[in-house]
Each structure stands twice: as C-alpha cells, then as structure tokens.
Amino acid sequence: xxxxxxxxxxxxxxxxxxxxxxxxxxxxxxxxxxxxxxxxxxxxxxxxxxxxxxxxxxxxxxxxxxxxxxxxxxxxxxxxxxxxxxxxxxxxxxxxxxxxxxxxxxxxxxxxxxxxxxxxxxxxxxxxxxxxxxxxxxxxxxxxxxxxxxxxxxxxxxxxxxxxxxxxxxxxxxxxxxxxxxxxxxxxxxxxxxxxxxxxxxxxxxxxxxxxxxxxxxxxxxxxxxxxxxxxxxxxxxxxxxxxxxxxxxxxxxxxxxxxxxxxxxxxxxxxxxxxxxxxxxxxxxxxxxxxxxxxxxxxxxxxxxxxxxxxxxxxxxxxxxxxxxxxxxxxxxxxxxxxxxxxxxxxx
Ligand code: DP6
Numbered sequence: 001x002x003x004x005x006x007x008x009x010x011x012x013x014x015x016x017x018x019x020x021x022x023x024x025x026x027x028x029x030x031x032x033x034x035x036x037x038x039x040x041x042x043x044x045x046x047x048x049x050x051x052x053x054x055x056x057x058x059x060x061x062x063x064x065x066x067x068x069x070x071x072x073x074x075x076x077x078x079x080x081x082x083x084x085x086x087x088x089x090x091x092x093x094x095x096x097x098x099x100x101x102x103x104x105x106x107x108x109x110x111x112x113x114x115x116x117x118x119x120x121x122x123x124x125x126x127x128x129x130x131x132x133x134x135x136x137x138x139x140x141x142x143x144x145x146x147x148x149x150x151x152x153x154x155x156x157x158x159x160x161x162x163x164x165x166x167x168x169x170x171x172x173x174x175x176x177x178x179x180x181x182x183x184x185x186x187x188x189x190x191x192x193x194x195x196x197x198x199x200x201x202x203x204x205x206x207x208x209x210x211x212x213x214x215x216x217x218x219x220x221x222x223x224x225x226x227x228x229x230x231x232x233x234x235x236x237x238x239x240x241x242x243x244x245x246x247x248x249x250x251x252x253x254x255x256x257x258x259x260x261x262x263x264x265x266x267x268x269x270x271x272x273x274x275x276x277x278x279x280x281x282x283x284x285x286x287x288x289x290x291x292x293x294x295x296x297x298x299x300x301x302x303x304x305x306x307x308x309x310x311x312x313x314x315x316x317x318x319x320x321x322x323x324x325x326x327x328x329x330x331x332x333x334x335x336x337x338x339x340x341x342x343x344x345x346x347x348x349x
C-alpha cells in the first residue's frame with residue numbers, strides 16, 4: 001500500500017524584513033517581521049508526500065529531478081514532524097500506522113514550483129511551508145498552523161510565514177528552544193483585497209550571496225543591523241500592524257519602501273558589502289519615488305529581497321495598470337532590461 005497527501009503553498013513577500021539570526025541551527029531571528037502572502041496561482045509550491053512499507057529510504061524530487069536529502073534543515077523538519085506524528089488508520093484498506101511506526105517508515109517527496117527555482121524569487125519559503133503542511137497532514141499531526149510554522153521555520157526562516165494567507169507576522173520569540181518563535185495571521189486574504197502585486201524580474205539568474213550567508217555576515221559585521229533590530233523594527237512593526245488594520249496605503253507604502261531600503265543599507269554596511277540590487281533595481285526605485293512626489297499620496301510600494309527583482313504593490317487594479325504602462329515605457333521589452341513580469345493578486349486560499 002501507499003498513502004499520499006498533496007498540498008499547495010504560495011510564497012510570501014516581507015514588507016518588514018527578517019535579516020539576522022540569533023540561533024543558526026534553530027533559525028531564530030533577531031527581529032519580528034511582517035509579510036504578505038501571494039495568490040497560489042502565481043508563485044507556489046505543490047508537494048506530494050507518500051509513505052509505503054516498500055520504500056527503502058527517504059527520497060525527494062524537486063521539479064522532477066532527484067535531490068540529495070543530506071541537508072540538516074530538511075532533516076530537522078522531518079525529525080520535528082515525526083516527533084508529533086499520531087496514529088493513522090484506514091479501515092477500508094486495512095492500514096494502521098502507529099505513532100512508533102512513523103519513526104521506521106520511509107517517505108518519498110515530490111515538489112514542484114510553478115515558477116523557475118533559479119529566478120531569485122523566494123522558493124524556499126513556499127517549499128518548506130508546503131513540506132511541513134503536507135507531512136503534518138500525512139502523519140495526522142494535530143497541531144495548528146502556528147505550531148506547524150515552528151517546524152517550517154527550521155527549514156527556512158521566511159517559510160514560517162507561508163502557512164497563512166493575507167498578512168502574517170513572524171514573532172521572533174524569546175525562548176532558547178524556539179518554541180515561541182512562530183507565525184500568526186494579522187489579517188486574512190479578504191481584509192485588503194484591492195492590492196495587486198507585480199514582480200518585475202530584473203534578473204532570472206540565481207543570486208550570488210544566499211540569504212543565509214548574507215545575513216550571517218551582516219550579524220557579524222554590521223552595526224546598523226543591530227541598531228535596526230533593537231531600535232527601529234519594534235516601532236515599525238507596530239506602525240505596520242496599524243497601517244494594515246486601517247488599510248492605510250500611504251503609511252503601508254512608506255513603511256514598506258523605507259524598510260526595504262534600510263535592509264539594503266544593512267547589506268552595504270556589511271563587511272565586505274553585499275550588493276543585491278543593481279542599476280535596473282535602482283532605476284525602478286527612482287521611477288516609483290518620482291511617481292510618489294507627483295501625486296498627493298503614494299500609489300505603489302516597492303520592496304526588494306536578497307536579489308535585484310522588484311516586488312511592486314499597487315493600491316488597486318487601476319494603479320496596477322498604470323504601473324505596467326510606466327514599466328513598459330521605461331523598460332521596453334526590446335532593450336531587455338527586465339526578464340519578465342509576474343502579475344498577481346495578493347491573498348491565498
Ligand atoms: C530578504 O528565509 O531565505 O527575504 O532563514 O537562512 O533560510 P534562511 O533565510 P531566508 O531569508 C529571507 C530574507 C529576506 C527577508 C524576508 O523574507 O523577511
């Protein structure tokens with residue numbers, strides 16, 4: 001016999017960034033962060049997990065290609081899920097798996113991204129969230145999404161925020177064992193559904209410095225990072241929560257853009273400096289900032305993760321249409337400054 005479970009999880013984009021860990025193994029951050037989860041039809045991972053007594057070892061395929069499972073992060077997630085596994089019984093098929101059996105049975109896992117993994121767009125966030133969720137269902141884990149987020153977090157920090165739709169906060173927590181470092185939903189996907197997210201893919205090449213090693217270097221060398229985590233982010237988190245609650249786009253946009261710029265300032269303050277944005281990214285910022293100055297209130301927010309691609313959040317569909325017009329004007333496809341656009345609504349099922 002074989003039992004299978006399939007789950008689908010979208011990626012999320014941080015509007016108040018996570019950058020820096022206080023514990024590298026458990027993946028515990030030095031500040032809270034807030035993100036928005038995308039619609040699953042655009043950037044998401046679909047994962048099928050299967051168990052059978054005939055499987056000889058744990059195996060995993062990513063986009064159809066088998067990958068090694070030696071990574072500590074993957075093993076941590078698996079170990080944590082197995083600890084919480086419960087009995088599973090399918091009377092029709094005459095299958096019974098006890099809590100203890102889960103420690104001996106092997107798993108086959110197949111994961112697909114509906115976007116290029118190498119596109120510099122967060123794939124580990126959706127990937128580990130989907131893995132934790134699918135394994136939790138397979139092994140009849142009784143815990144809720146916040147508890148599952150504790151497991152996803154140990155795969156990749158930002159993954160913990162993809163267990164919920166809408167707006168999500170990752171609370172950094174205080175405990176040494178990481179049990180209170182988890183994600184909570186601030187507002188569901190219906191709360192602010194006018195927003196439209198457009199990703200301008202500046203480069204589809206894989207980034208040179210991974211988030212993991214980049215943030216390690218920043219923690220070790222950037223004074224600005226520590227000032228940010230202690231003095232700036234706590235206040236900014238409260239302001240962002242307020243902006244989201246009131247659907248206050250002007251504040252939301254100001255906080256999102258400022259936080260992205262500060263994160264990249266921290267990267268520059270790292271020794272040696274890390275450059276994630278390039279000239280095209282900077283031009284996009286200038287275009288949006290100029291637009292901000294020409295209107296009474298901002299129409300679009302920008303944010304950049306550990307790569308040059310711009311995530312643009314338009315206040316509604318009309319603004320999104322204007323934004324695309326402007327992007328096409330400044331970056332005509334013939335010049336090849338941008339590799340592609342990915343357009344999607346915020347929010348998930
Ligand atoms: C810039 O979650 O990819 O996207 O925890 O080491 O796997 P690890 O890092 P990761 O870092 C994401 C950094 C970021 C900001 C964010 O998503 O909050």
